[in-house]
Amino acid sequence: MDLSIPADTGGADPAVSRPRALGDYGERLAARHLLGQGMAILDRNWRCVRGELDIVAREAHELVICEVKTRSGEGFGAPFEAVTWRKLRRLRQLGGLWRDDHPAEAGGPLRIDVVSILCLPGRPARLEHLRGVC
Template structure:
């Protein structure tokens, strides 16, 4: 009998979390567009990390982190973002600016928490300008 290495076996929990995260990012994007923001980039990556959404809110560049949960059993989605993560997002925003021809009047970091319990209405919490 041939055995498949554990590293090649699909992880259903990880797959579920990726789908949930992607759904949350789409819902957050729709919410922010509804507020009048323009999406400039999605899931931008560099060697230092990833920015979920880069948007323009008038003359302001917005670096946005989206946290999605299916329940609040382990805390609200935005509780997962601490001061260290917010500082990292600011550094990533500076990297994004260096790699693009964009000259905003200001840059801010926003957080969007998406609570998407199965079979229940989705709740979205948007915090503009953290830290």
């Protein structure tokens, strides 16, 4: 699994592509971490008209909606601090919509986790997995 942050933006606006590359990198790290924890990844970047789910996974009998927050600095606080109660409410609603779209895989209780990744220059990424935040 490629976990590098792409340096070449392919001619795209670097102001737009750099945050996207950082987010993609964070999601790859999160997916690798979740797999290492024994979870099965059911879906990534699932979208509908109401929003997007970063990662949908299964751990034993629980369906896990995993929000991934990646930051390159601490100027706005820890990455997980960006997940507000409004965001958690939306994730729960989106989890229900994902279940409607995937009835064969949707059984069990719904849990929401947050994977917070901080990528400071010159340091290894710091990953924090918060389980069952909602």
